[in-house]
Amino acid sequence: MRRRTVLSSLAATPIVAAGCSTGDGVDTGDTGQGGGEGGGEFVAAISAQPDQFDPHKTTAYASFQVLENVYDTLVVPGAEDQVMQPSLATDWTTSEDGLTWTFTLRDDVTFHDGSTFDADDVVFSYDRIIDQQLSNAYRFATVTDVRAQDPRTVVITVSEPTPALLAQIGGFKGMAILPSGVDEASLTTQAVGTGPFRLESTSASEVSLSRFDDYWGEASTLDGMTFRFLTEPAAAMTALTSGQVQWTDNVPTQDVSDLAEDDQVELGQVASVDYWYLAMNHAKAPFDNRDVRRAIATAVDRSAVTEAARFDAARPNQTAIPEDSYWHHDYAPFSTDVDEAKRLLEGAGVTTPITMGLMVTSEYPETVTAAQVLASQLEPLGVQVEIQTEDFATWLDRQGRGDFDAFMLGWLGNIDPFDYYDGQHRTGGSNNFHGYSSPVTDDLLNRAAVATDREERKDLYDQAAEQIVDDVSYLYLYNPDVVQAWTPGLTGYTIRPDKAVNFEEVELPS
Amino acid sequence: MSAAQDPVAVPARRISVRPARGRFTTALKLLLTSPPTLFATLVVAGVVVLALFDELIAPTGYNEVDVQQRLLPPGQGHWFGTDDLGRDVLSRVVLGAAVSLQVGAVAVGFSLLVGVTAGLLAGYYGRWLDTVLMRLMDVLFAFPAILLAIAVIAILGPGTTNAMIAIGITYTPVFARVTRAAVLGVKESVFVRASRSVGVSDARMLLRHVLPNAAPPIIVQTSVSLAFAVLAEAALSFVGLGTQPPAPSWGRMLSEGRSYLEDAWWMAVFPGLAIVLLVLAFNLLGDGLRDVLDPQQRSALEAARAKPRRRRRAGVGA
Numbered sequence: 153m154r155r156r157t158v159l160s161s162l163a164a165t166p167i168v169a170a171g172c173s174t175g176d177g178v179d180t181g182d183t184g185q186g187g188g189e190g191g192g193e194f195v196a197a198i199s200a201q202p203d204q205f206d207p208h209k210t211t212a213y214a215s216f217q218v219l220e221n222v223y224d225t226l227v228v229p230g231a232e233d234q235v236m237q238p239s240l241a242t243d244w245t246t247s248e249d250g251l252t253w254t255f256t257l258r259d260d261v262t263f264h265d266g267s268t269f270d271a272d273d274v275v276f277s278y279d280r281i282i283d284q285q286l287s288n289a290y291r292f293a294t295v296t297d298v299r300a301q302d303p304r305t306v307v308i309t310v311s312e313p314t315p316a317l318l319a320q321i322g323g324f325k326g327m328a329i330l331p332s333g334v335d336e337a338s339l340t341t342q343a344v345g346t347g348p349f350r351l352e353s354t355s356a357s358e359v360s361l362s363r364f365d366d367y368w369g370e371a372s373t374l375d376g377m378t379f380r381f382l383t384e385p386a387a388a389m390t391a392l393t394s395g396q397v398q399w400t401d402n403v404p405t406q407d408v409s410d411l412a413e414d415d416q417v418e419l420g421q422v423a424s425v426d427y428w429y430l431a432m433n434h435a436k437a438p439f440d441n442r443d444v445r446r447a448i449a450t451a452v453d454r455s456a457v458t459e460a461a462r463f464d465a466a467r468p469n470q471t472a473i474p475e476d477s478y479w480h481h482d483y484a485p486f487s488t489d490v491d492e493a494k495r496l497l498e499g500a501g502v503t504t505p506i507t508m509g510l511m512v513t514s515e516y517p518e519t520v521t522a523a524q525v526l527a528s529q530l531e532p533l534g535v536q537v538e539i540q541t542e543d544f545a546t547w548l549d550r551q552g553r554g555d556f557d558a559f560m561l562g563w564l565g566n567i568d569p570f571d572y573y574d575g576q577h578r579t580g581g582s583n584n585f586h587g588y589s590s591p592v593t594d595d596l597l598n599r600a601a602v603a604t605d606r607e608e609r610k611d612l613y614d615q616a617a618e619q620i621v622d623d624v625s626y627l628y629l630y631n632p633d634v635v636q637a638w639t640p641g642l643t644g645y646t647i648r649p650d651k652a653v654n655f656e657e658v659e660l661p662s
Numbered sequence: 663m664s665a666a667q668d669p670v671a672v673p674a675r676r677i678s679v680r681p682a683r684g685r686f687t688t689a690l691k692l693l694l695t696s697p698p699t700l701f702a703t704l705v706v707a708g709v710v711v712l713a714l715f716d717e718l719i720a721p722t723g724y725n726e727v728d729v730q731q732r733l734l735p736p737g738q739g740h741w742f743g744t745d746d747l748g749r750d751v752l753s754r755v756v757l758g759a760a761v762s763l764q765v766g767a768v769a770v771g772f773s774l775l776v777g778v779t780a781g782l783l784a785g786y787y788g789r790w791l792d793t794v795l796m797r798l799m800d801v802l803f804a805f806p807a808i809l810l811a812i813a814v815i816a817i818l819g820p821g822t823t824n825a826m827i828a829i830g831i832t833y834t835p836v837f838a839r840v841t842r843a844a845v846l847g848v849k850e851s852v853f854v855r856a857s858r859s860v861g862v863s864d865a866r867m868l869l870r871h872v873l874p875n876a877a878p879p880i881i882v883q884t885s886v887s888l889a890f891a892v893l894a895e896a897a898l899s900f901v902g903l904g905t906q907p908p909a910p911s912w913g914r915m916l917s918e919g920r921s922y923l924e925d926a927w928w929m930a931v932f933p934g935l936a937i938v939l940l941v942l943a944f945n946l947l948g949d950g951l952r953d954v955l956d957p958q959q960r961s962a963l964e965a966a967r968a969k970p971r972r973r974r975r976a977g978v979g980a
Binding site for chain 2: 386406407456459460514520521523524525527528529531538539540541542
């Protein structure tokens with residue numbers, strides 16, 4: 153199985169410069185190199201080195217941080233609401249039966265190698281993902297044909313109505329458009345995109361990009377930019393305050409509230425599209441009993457778990473979709489009440505103490521932290537939580553075999569409600585490892601997946617979410633925040649819920 | 663620190679006319695006259711008392727989470743401060759003593775039992791049994807200790823019990839080697855040959871005559887191995903393979919405190935000190951035991967004790 157690693161995307165449509173309300177604009181002095189000519193050099197500190205630069209093959213967040221600024225997709229999520237906006241496609245229509253999507257493409261786009269962008273490039277890129285069964289091939293599950301009607305028009309045929317198609321082809325740069333006939337082997341180390349920057353050089357410590365002057369959008373005011381790898385959060389913060397870098401996402405969570413007060417840095421914080429949850433095995437007694445699961449959901453104090461795991465950089469949520477999303481549904485039926493939880497447990501006819509093995513992984517240390525808080529919260533209920541820390545490979549293997557009482561993990565980079573709910577909660581769904589099965593939920597999910605009207609879709613997903621929460625298919629815990637910090641006075645940067653980092657419109661403080 | 667240790671060099675007594683008696687009481691007296699050994703004995707005794715009465719001594723339980731009280735510095739109410747989940751660090755250090763000692767005792771007990779048996783049989787019977795047993799031990803010895811323990815845990819799965827087994831297996835060959843070397847010496851001594859000539863059975867020979875006289879190096883090795891076992895448990899827990907959260911383990915506390923070193927030094931420093939103290943104590947105890955149980959060293963010690971006080975005071979002051 154493939155856990156969706158962190159995904160990213162780029163808004164090529166003009167972004168309203170937000171998130172940069174710079175109080176008094178404290179000058180940190182020297183802002184690094186460049187200085188003199190044009191807009192100067194911009195350095196961003198990221199926490200890891202990209203594994204490779206082939207957008208269709210990599211799953212590493214570090215790679216997408218770079219590729220976000222190099223490649224484009226047909227459509228992109230809006231910076232704040234994550235609603236799909238035009239990018240390489242200017243507009244699109246869906247046939248009456250919902251089975252044919254027609255995209256009209258821009259005619260002024262040039263690749264970094266000088267070739268002109270047309271419909272063949274789209275067909276080539278999508279066929280590459282589908283034919284070679286690359287990691288994102290599942291996003292084209294319902295797609296039966298991708299065809300170039302003329303150089304400016306691409307037609308995608310699907311086997312059943314797929315309202316989530318735009319999110320699937322534009323959610324992140326893993327669906328980037330490559331020039332047809334590109335030397336595929338070279339893509340690992342080089343990039344031929346249509347984005348605002350071109351990949352210049354890479355080394356063990358940094359990646360350099362230069363401005364692409366023939367960019368179809370408004371060209372950047374920067375001459376170029378550099379991604380520097382700083383693994384230690386403390387080192388990244390020092391580099392930021394001393395002016396060696398102008399932006400970083402490697403912010404220590406325990407320092408977030410202090411940094412918000414610090415006028416040497418500008419702190420950006422926004423709810424992400426990720427969620428973290430606990431799942432109990434519906435095939436195993438006593439967790440097959442809905443009341444037992446509801447008792448546990450009632451005994452858990454989500455805000456304490458959230459604060460322990462993420463300090464001030466997360467928000468508790470009883471459903472999956474964060475507040476800022478259009479698809480958010482305000483539904484919170486559980487309030488922490490141990491006595492009520494005990495009554496539920498008694499009513500279920502279960503004799504305490506129950507032992508619950510809780511599988512976590514050191515790959516994501518917040519699961520280990522949260523598990524200890526959960527253990528202390530469930531103890532008064534008579535549920536003995538036995539924490540099992542596994543390496544991620546073993547963890548995934550046990551999850552796949554259904555060999556667990558309960559586990560905790562997160563789903564990252566979700567955009568469409570289909571991503572949030574469908575595979576996890578449909579009977580026999582590809583990610584339904586905990587064995588949830590409800591005819592009511594299945595029916596709602598099936599109808600929502602093919603509903604083309606946005607209001608109607610939202611209503612169906614809201615109902616499905618309520619059913620899922622009520623049945624405690626997942627015990628939702630929190631949505632973490634995206635936390636990034638930059639030099640005060642930096643403009644044109646928007647912190648985004650999907651963690652895409654787009655420096656296209658960034659301007660250095662003068 | 664080198665993970666694979668050499669058997670402690672204690673010359674086996676080459677010739678002994680009869681098994682010594684009452685030797686250990688004199689040894690004990692000698693032991694307690696040396697300041698480092700006395701210190702070590704007190705520390706070990708202190709930790710044992712702590713482990714026995716931990717629930718009475720510890721101010722709170724080991725997993726009393728209170729997120730509002732997180733990362734409090736040492737002070738009133740929390741002498742060692744609180745950790746990232748608001749748990750009392752003092753309580754967790756106290757409750758962690760039992761885990762460390764238990765792992766040490768059970769793991770070393772395991773290697774002692776298996777290793778000494780193997781070494782005894784190999785050394786006494788020799789021939790093919792010696793070859794088979796000792797080559798088997800050599801295979802285990804060929805792996806770096808922690809690596810072998812990690813491999814064992816990869817098979818058994820993480821947890822305190824499995825950590826004990828893993829550490830026990832790792833240190834078995836050390837005991838086998840030490841025992842075999844000592845037995846080879848004792849086997850040839852006059853009293854053993856004499857006993858054999860009057861028809862003493864093999865079992866009685868091994869348990870009554872050979873083992874007691876081969877004991878000194880084994881005792882020293884036990885003390886040193888206890889130190890290594892405590893350290894190994896801390897190391898395994900540090901990488902997440904030993905004691906599972908939320909149970910208190912010094913190694914795990916160290917690992918959790920690592921990311922808060924700048925904000926909350928007390929999270930890592932106190933469990934770290936506890937490890938240092940206990941490991942140091944076991945090592946000093948091992949050194950002291952070696953001095954006392956080694957006949958040559960011992961005569962020197964006894965001679966020193968017989969000397970006038972003036973000399974001894976000068977020696978201590980130096």
